[in-house]
Amino acid sequence: MKILVTGGLGFIGSHTVVELQNEGFEVVIIDNLSNSSEEVLNGIFNITRKKPVFEKLDLREKIAVREFFAKHTDIVGVIHFAASKAVGESVENPLLYYENNLNTLIYLLQELQQKPEASFIFSSSCTVYGQAELMPITENAPVQQAMSPYGNTKQIGEEIIIDVAKVSNINAILLRYFNPIGAHPTAELGELPIGVPQNLVPFITQTAIGLRKELSVFGSDYPTSDGTCIRDYIHVVDLAKAHVVALQRxxxxxxxxxxxxxxxxxxxxxxxxxxxxxxxxxxxxxLNYKIVARREGDVVEAFANTTKANETLGWNAQSTLEEALESAWKWEKKIRS
Known part of the structure; x- marks a missing residue:
């Protein structure tokens, strides 16, 4: 079975490609390399001994998307990762986020709805809950007004998929994930942000290895036990496996x-x-770190109630925070050596 993975050379995408290939799927990757590298293909091959098909393509180009699907007529499922994903950047440049995250989704769905049937996995986010009133957050928690344009694109993206599924043969699963961290245990794949990292863990590892002078901790006056924001950090390999389980469903x-x-x-x-x-x-x-002012768009705390995924998908996160951080550090040391 041929599966399209958009953004398949990115952090979560590449790990998901590995898990798909391990389960015997044939994978085609689309990536525009805006925040990734073609060298990631080597890491995927070193782990699985299989190289996925790769097409450099910008999903914002509607005609190019149409031509891709005309060429790959036997795609039965799509896992859609390709999107801009930094909360802070989305506040500074909202139009980039609305164009990149929504147009690409629309063009994909326009092609898929022409098929007799299609399976679609959407990379959503816990940001759709905004600052949830109750912890841990269940899937029934109300979708709050988004705290950032990034979060808003995920909310709108979900709404688009729900509306299209009603009138087409597309079946979809929206995966709202919390904070992916870590790297593949082989250290062949990991998080490799281009430029200054927007996420906590790569900034930590880059600071520890001397690439960054110091780590900024945004705010110490939140109503939490130590005044800093609380998040649910999940190992990227656990997350990748959940995508394969959802697709198989x-x-x-x-x-x-x-x-x-x-x-x-x-x-x-x-x-x-x-x-x-x-x-x-x-x-x-x-670690050399300092407390700085709060960052716009950050919620106080967010962690998941995972009962539904545990019971319905039969999926559970396996790795601890320490194991995930250890894998991220192993990856950092390897790429800087």
């Missing part, structure tokens, strides 16, 4: 609704300072 026609939604996290919240302390413990490195 659609292909096997086990979905109960045209569009299903699942939270993906560990169910445990960790503060920024707790993550720093855990990293210092597993790495033996003392």
């Amino acid at each position: 659609l292909l096997d026609k086990k979905n109960q609704e045209k569009v299903e939604t699942f939270n993906l996290g560990t169910g445990t919240g960790s503060s920024v300072l707790e993550v720093i302390n855990a990293f210092e413990k597993v790495s033996g490195q003392k």
Whole structure:
């Protein structure tokens, strides 16, 4: 079975390609290389001994998307990762996010709705909940007004998929994940942001290895145990495996609704300072960090209730925070050596 993975050379996408190939799927990757590298293909091959088909393509180019699907007529499922994803950047450049995250989705769905049937996995986010009123967050928590344009694109993206599924043969699963971290245990794949990292863990590892002078902790006056934001950090390999399970559910026609939604996290919240302390413990490195002003768009806390994914998908996160951080540090050391 041929599966399209958009953004398949990115952090989560590349790990998902590995898990798909391990399960025997034939994978085609689309990526425009705006925040990734073609060298990631080597990492995928080194782990699986199989090289996926890769097409450099910008999904914002409608005609190019149409030509791609005319060429690959036997695609039965799509896992859609390709999107801009930094909260802070989305606040500064909202139009970039609305164009990139929504137009690309629309062009994909326009092609898929012409097929007799199609399975679609959407890379959504816990940002759709805004600042949820109750912790842990269940899938039934109200979708709040988004705290950032990035979060808003995920909300709108979900709405688009739900509307299209009602009038087409597309079946979809929306995966709302929390904070992916870590790297493949082989250290062949990991998070490699271009430019200054927007996420906490790569900034931690780059600071520890000396690439960054110091780590900024955004705010210490939040109403939490130590004053820093709380997030649910999930190992990227656990996350990747959930995508394969969700896709298989659609292909096997086990979905109960045209569009299903699942939270993906560990169910445990960790503060920024707790993550720093855990990293210092597993790495033996003392981190240079300083407290700075809050960052616009950040919620106080967010961690998942994963009961639905555990029971319906039969999926559970396996790795601890320490294991995920250890893998991220192993990856950082390898790419800088």
